[in-house]
Structures are given as C-alpha cells and as structure tokens.
Amino acid sequence: MTNEEEFIGQLLNPKTQNTAFQKLLSEYQRPLYSHIRNIVLNHDDADDVLQNTFVKVFQYLKNFKGESKLFSWMYRIATNEALTFLNQKAKLNQLTSEALQNKTIDNLPADVYFDGSEIQIKLQKAIATLPQKQQLVFKMKYFEELKYEEIAEILGTSVGALKASYHHAVKKIELYVTTN
Amino acid sequence: MKTFKLENEPKIKSGFKTPDDYFDTFSTKVLEQVDKKEVKVIALNRRKKVISIVAAAVILIGLMIPIVNNYNSKSKELDAETLETYLSYQSNLNQYDLIKELDNTDIQKLGKNVALEDETIEDILSSNPNIENLISE
Numbered sequence: 001m002t003n004e005e006e007f008i009g010q011l012l013n014p015k016t017q018n019t020a021f022q023k024l025l026s027e028y029q030r031p032l033y034s035h036i037r038n039i040v041l042n043h044d045d046a047d048d049v050l051q052n053t054f055v056k057v058f059q060y061l062k063n064f065k066g067e068s069k070l071f072s073w074m075y076r077i078a079t080n081e082a083l084t085f086l087n088q089k090a091k092l093n094q095l096t097s098e099a100l101q102n103k104t105i106d107n108l109p110a111d112v113y114f115d116g117s118e119i120q121i122k123l124q125k126a127i128a129t130l131p132q133k134q135q136l137v138f139k140m141k142y143f144e145e146l147k148y149e150e151i152a153e154i155l156g157t158s159v160g161a162l163k164a165s166y167h168h169a170v171k172k173i174e175l176y177v178t179t180n
Numbered sequence: 181m182k183t184f185k186l187e188n189e190p191k192i193k194s195g196f197k198t199p200d201d202y203f204d205t206f207s208t209k210v211l212e213q214v215d216k217k218e219v220k221v222i223a224l225n226r227r228k229k230v231i232s233i234v235a236a237a238v239i240l241i242g243l244m245i246p247i248v249n250n251y252n253s254k255s256k257e258l259d260a261e262t263l264e265t266y267l268s269y270q271s272n273l274n275q276y277d278l279i280k281e282l283d284n285t286d287i288q289k290l291g292k293n294v295a296l297e298d299e300t301i302e303d304i305l306s307s308n309p310n311i312e313n314l315i316s317e
Contacts, residue, residue, distance in 0.1 A: 018211070025207040033203075037196045047202075054210045108195075116195025123192055142186075143194045170186050177184040 004070055011061055021058065028071075029054075031144070032078050038139040039082040041104045041124070043113040049085050053078045072153040079136070079154065101128045126176035130169055137162055138169040 010020035032053060037046040056077050064073060090100040105124045108114045127135050136155065140146045141162075148159045155162070186192075267273060282290075 021211070021214075022207055025210060029203055029206055033198065034194075034196070038194060041196075043196070043198060050206070051210055051213055055213050058214045113197045113199065114195055115197050116193075119192055120195040174184050174186055178182075 005066065008061070008064065008066065008070065024057075025054065028074060032074065034144055035075060035140070036078050036082045038143050039079070039136070040086060041101070041108065042111065045085065045089070049078070049081050052085075053081045056081065068153060072150065075154040083132075097132075098128065122177055122180065123173065125180070126173040127169075129176055130172055134165050134169040134172075137165045138173070141166050 007020065007023075010016040011024065013020075029050070033046060033050050036049045036053070037043065040046050040049060053074070057074055060077075064070070068076075086097060086100065090097045093100060095103065102125075105121065105128060108116065108121060108124065127138060130138065133155075137151060140151045140154070141148070146154075148162050151157075151162055152159045157165075
C-alpha cells in the first residue's frame with residue numbers, strides 16, 4: 001500500500017468503503033489466517049476468529065489513530081481475538097489453556113485440514129511447552145517469517161528482547177525434540 | 181542420541197491447510213457479517229437503553245416502598261411514649277390545665293393514695309414557715 005493515509009480515507013468514506021474493504025480483505029486474509037491458525041491450530045476456530053477480526057477492524061476503523069501501521073494494528077486485533085477465543089474455549093471445556101492446547105495438538109492428525117507428519121506434531125508439542133509470549137514470537141518468526149521489526153511493532157516489544165526471546169524458544173524446542 | 185538443531189534441518193512447514201475455495205468466498209462472508217452487525221448493533225443498543233430505563237424505574241420504586249410505608253405508619257399512630265415525651269417537654273399544658281380535666285372519681289382515687297396520718301400532718305404544718313398564710317387562706 002503506497003499511501004496508507006489515503007487508503008484509510010477510502011475505507012472511511014461511504015462511497016469508496018466497499019471497494020477499499022475488499023482490497024484490505026484480499027491483501028490481509030491469507031497472512032492473518034496463518035497468524036490466527038498458528039495460535040488456535042484448528043481450521044474452524046481460525047475461520048471464526050478471522051471473521052471476528054475483520055468485523056472488528058471494520059467497526060473500529062474510525063477510531064484508528066494512525067499511530068501505528070494499519071498492518072500491525074490488524075495483527076494486534078487478530079492476536080487478541082485468537083487469545084481471547086482460546087481462553088473462552090478453555091473455560092467452556094473446563095480446561096486450562098495448556099491442557100486445551102495439548103488436546104488440540106493430539107487431535108491434529110485427525111484434522112482434514114492438517115497435512116503434517118510426525119516432526120510437525122513434535123514441533124507443535126515442543127512449542128506448547130513454551131511461555132505464551134515465546135510461543136507467539138517463535139510462530140511469527142519461524143512459520144510466518146515476519147521481520148523482527150514487524151513483530152516488535154505488533155507485540156510492542158523491542159527488537160533486542162524479541163531476538164533473545166526467539167533464541168530461548170529455539171533452544172528449548174531443540175532440547176525437547178532431542179529428548180522426546 | 182542425535183542432537184536436534186532447527187537451523188540444520190530443512191524448514192519445517194506448519195502443515196496447516198484450508199478448504200480449496202476458502203479465500204475466494206471469505207470476503208463475501210465477512211461483508212455479510214459486517215452488514216448484519218451494523219443493523220444488530222443499533223437494535224441491541226436501543227433495547228439495552230429501554231431495559232436499563234425500566235430497570236432503573238423498578239429499582240427506584242422498590243427503594244421507595246419502605247420509605248412510604250414508614251412515613252404513613254409513623255404519622256398516623258402515635259405511641260404512648262412519644263405522646264408523653266411531647267406533653268412533658270413541648271406542650272404549653274400546665275398543672276392547672278391538667279387539674280381541670282380531672283373528674284370526681286379521679287379526685288377520690290388521688291385521696292385514697294395519699295393516706296396521711298394526723299401526726300404527719302401536724303409535723304408538716306408545724307415545720308412549714310408559711311403556716312400563717314395557709315391558715316388565713
């Protein structure tokens with residue numbers, strides 16, 4: 001997007017709103033889907049959360065101050081929606097977030113929208129042992145291949161802290177995969 | 181056991197897939213939701229407003245019931261204690277007003293209660309410095 005302010009203007013103008021929103025959807029639906037799916041793991045849940053994310057983006061666009069980039073603002077909404085969704089799902093099933101995550105990973109081989117082998121499952125199990133922030137950083141860096149600067153803007157952390165966090169995450173994952 | 185090194189391994193993909201036409205139909209689905217949500221939001225807000233006004237009114241009426249009840253009962257039914265306190269501290273009634281209200285039976289009752297012996301009367305009269313005034317009256 002060359003001129004973000006102009007694009008936001010189009011999104012807010014009732015005459016150009018629909019076309020602009022279509023453009024926003026086609027540009028961001030795939031990366032945001034991957035981001036959400038990496039957090040919630042299951043396709044149906046990712047679909048729900050992605051829809052909610054775009055509905056919220058549309059609702060709150062008039063409050064968007066332009067202090068951050070549209071891209072990082074949308075990623076933040078998606079992250080919050082995904083984490084909130086997981087907490088609610090865990091509560092509903094009377095499980096802890098960790099237990100729910102492990103249960104979802106155990107169900108992955110049966111998921112028709114999962115095409116992974118043993119190493120993918122093992123990697124997911126290893127990720128599940130990390131603290132939440134490290135999980136996010138690892139997934140965004142390793143699977144989504146976002147730049148440190150981009151992750152820093154989304155999560156509101158410094159690049160230095162992120163690099164350290166990723167390094168710790170990699171070490172723990174390697175240890176888990178070696179010993180399990 | 182071989183040490184696992186992430187950077188030495190070929191890139192591990194997440195393995196997550198989507199239904200084939202998922203992204204082709206996704207935008208239509210979201211736009212429908214946005215339209216629905218806009219209508220819903222207005223309706224919900226209005227309904228919420230009405231509900232909150234009704235709730236406030238019910239609470240207010242509920243709170244007023246004991247106040248009204250107390251007000252009515254206190255204003256109409258005076259208990260003996262309140263009346264006594266009022267008469268002794270607030271009223272303009274004096275001894276003479278009270279005496280005026282006494283009838284013969286009351287006076288007889290009073291007489292029975294005061295059973296004085298002659299000696300006592302004599303003592304009182306002799307020690308009273310105003311005895312002369314009383315005699316002349």
